[in-house]
Amino acid sequence: MPGPVAERGRWSRAPTGTPRLHTMSGIERPRRLRRTPALRRLVAETSLEPRHLVLPMFVVDGLSEPREIGSMPGVFQHSLDSLRKAATEAVAAGVGGLMLFGVPKPEDKDPLGSRATDPEGILNRGLRALAAEVGDATVVMADTCLDEFTDHGHCGVLDGSGAVDNDATVRRYVEMALAQAEAGADLLGTSGMMDGQVGAIRAGLDEAGRTDTAILAYAAKYASAFYGPFREAVASSLEGDRRTYQQDAANRRESIRELELDLEQGADIVMVKPAMSYLDILREVADRSPVPVAAYQISGEYSMITAAAERGWIDRRGAVLESLTGIRRAGADIVLTYWATEAALWLS
Numbered sequence: 001m002p003g004p005v006a007e008r009g010r011w012s013r014a015p016t017g018t019p020r021l022h023t024m025s026g027i028e029r030p031r032r033l034r035r036t037p038a039l040r041r042l043v044a045e046t047s048l049e050p051r052h053l054v055l056p057m058f059v060v061d062g063l064s065e066p067r068e069i070g071s072m073p074g075v076f077q078h079s080l081d082s083l084r085k086a087a088t089e090a091v092a093a094g095v096g097g098l099m100l101f102g103v104p105k106p107e108d109k110d111p112l113g114s115r116a117t118d119p120e121g122i123l124n125r126g127l128r129a130l131a132a133e134v135g136d137a138t139v140v141m142a143d144t145c146l147d148e149f150t151d152h153g154h155c156g157v158l159d160g161s162g163a164v165d166n167d168a169t170v171r172r173y174v175e176m177a178l179a180q181a182e183a184g185a186d187l188l189g190t191s192g193m194m195d196g197q198v199g200a201i202r203a204g205l206d207e208a209g210r211t212d213t214a215i216l217a218y219a220a221k222y223a224s225a226f227y228g229p230f231r232e233a234v235a236s237s238l239e240g241d242r243r244t245y246q247q248d249a250a251n252r253r254e255s256i257r258e259l260e261l262d263l264e265q266g267a268d269i270v271m272v273k274p275a276m277s278y279l280d281i282l283r284e285v286a287d288r289s290p291v292p293v294a295a296y297q298i299s300g301e302y303s304m305i306t307a308a309a310e311r312g313w314i315d316r317r318g319a320v321l322e323s324l325t326g327i328r329r330a331g332a333d334i335v336l337t338y339w340a341t342e343a344a345l346w347l348s
């Protein structure tokens, strides 16, 4: 390469094909850009801002005081009152959104998950409370899945043989989506992994005139051991596992297929879940997706870092920020994390 710069050195091509200037001294010094905090900040490629973070929250029917989740120290099951308060704090910290899960009374669970579609069910009441309290200042998101409401704990309704009935479940999701839109949800998180759920919900919303309600499609959701603490958080009734509907950790191509199907069916945002064990999937989805991409740093990821930090084995704040930065670097525009409020306060 000609020019004055080349006279002071020698150009070659890196193995990646990038033209590279060798200085007369023969040694390259990438450390120059790491020398001071100001230099590091100037050249940082990935940013982490409060608006990128979404706080998942749990509201429990009949609870009068917030209750800490044993396997997730620092995360609470909320009453309607404490939900409003925690939501206000999250929004004041600048988080981008709130994702609400509802936990009904045990005696209110049934095979169809009836409370999920009941306007007086706890999730719909919680959504109304959030919409009224902080709805103009943030994005209110709802978990559109039946598992908290069914007595068998599956994400859908069962057929005569005890298997999850895909199409009957999707019909229930459409009813649930309409109730959540009515309650004030801006964005519906379709986490059930039933085939055709996004298209059916989109059509149902549109027919009801809810063309503005958006869909956050869990495009790639893997069956994961790291969901363990969440099962405590929502008092799950599940026995067995979800391997007939959630994806197998061994598969990569399947996520591309799931992504394409959800895009065809009208997904507004797509998500990869869990995050940290699936960063390769996240990168691939982010490279292909024409819509924004979210990733869910799930309960077990929270608990692992929390437990190690409690033992003094890792630095909590450093580990949290590094994990969130890694998820952003892998391609997530949006990160769902139980640290959303706290991390937003650190970042602002």
Ligand code: PBG
Pocket (backbone or CB within 6 Å): 143, 145, 146, 147, 155, 191, 192, 226, 227, 228, 229, 230, 242, 297, 298, 299, 300
């Ligand atoms: C199911 C659902 C799960 C999570 C979010 N939605 C659990 C599961 O699929 O078993 C897990 C979230 C977490 O672990 O933080 N509707």
